[in-house]
Amino acid sequence: MNQSSGLYKHKARKRFGQNFLHDTHVITSIVSAIAPAQDDHIVEIGPGQGALTAELVPYCQRLDAIELDRDLLTLLLASFSIHKGFHLHNQDALKTDYRELHQGRPLRVVGNLPYNISTPLILKLFEYTDIIADMHFMLQSEVVDRLTAQPHSKAWGRLGIAAQYLCRVERIIDVPPEAFDPAPKVQSAVVKLTPKDSSKIDLEQLGRLQALVKQAFAQRRKTLRNNLKGVVSDAQLEHFGIDPAARAETISLEQWVALSDGIEQF
Known part of the structure; x- marks a missing residue:
């Protein structure tokens, strides 16, 4: 400036x-x-x-x-x-x-x-x-x-x-x-x-969140099921009210936080 x-x-x-x-x-x-x-x-x-x-x-x-x-x-x-x-x-x-x-x-x-x-x-x-x-x-x-x-x-x-x-x-x-x-x-x-x-701020959760989001947005046009294959199962996504056929850009911050925290507990 x-x-x-x-x-x-x-x-x-x-x-x-x-x-x-x-x-x-x-x-x-x-x-x-x-x-x-x-x-x-x-x-x-x-x-x-x-x-x-x-x-x-x-x-x-x-x-x-x-x-x-x-x-x-x-x-x-x-x-x-x-x-x-x-x-x-x-x-x-x-x-x-x-x-x-x-x-x-x-x-x-x-x-x-x-x-x-x-x-x-x-x-x-x-x-x-x-x-x-x-x-x-x-x-x-x-x-x-x-x-x-x-x-x-x-x-x-x-x-x-x-x-x-x-x-x-x-x-x-x-x-x-x-x-x-x-x-x-x-x-x-x-x-x-x-x-x-x-x-x-939970730094470990932040690390998981960033890693998960990076993977989910790797190819924006693909579904979560495809981008998160081998990382998060359909059952895990559905447990948090997330449609595996949805795209990453439709998921809220709150859902991302819950998912990144929750998948460690399965």
Whole structure:
């Protein structure tokens, strides 16, 4: 979520998936949704030229910015090193150990995620939900559709099931291409993910759930009977009120959780 500086013009790089946000109304809406507080510890992924950083860093205790593009480091340091709580990390967000950033207070993670890494990065961050208070991301609208999807839709699948098992998911605003420079060829949207109480998350059950769902959605057009052959029997599916001839996209989150937990008990 980035904004061009009058003194410095950085050309967006395709290999980093850069699209700099310049629409002040959208930036204001995002900051309003985040509502930074004085004791917050914010982690911003991909600050770019600092449009969102500028609106957050004065109001939080600490802001760790993770930026992969080395050419942006000088600009970010010149703009924000005056703030005692600003810390810049030149590293890949996909390879970052977010526990190393954690200093006791839950992390609030924000970012304009490059479209090519958004799904793997979100799945990686799900591994840290015990130390994350919430996440606000600008994403390709299609990815937000998948995160917020419900059964009986083409968007319902592995990403939405994992997200909704671990978090409360809320679509905040839709963002048109012209809000960015350069303008992407796709629509974007901002989503808020709020992790559920980590003490109530069963990691073993989560592992079973993810493995089961991955197998069930391996070939979306096939029935559960075919995709889960040798893994779950017709009798087991029927025990949980699931038609073996149904497709994976028709099964609710609650049914997936019950099935992944229940098949261990047969």
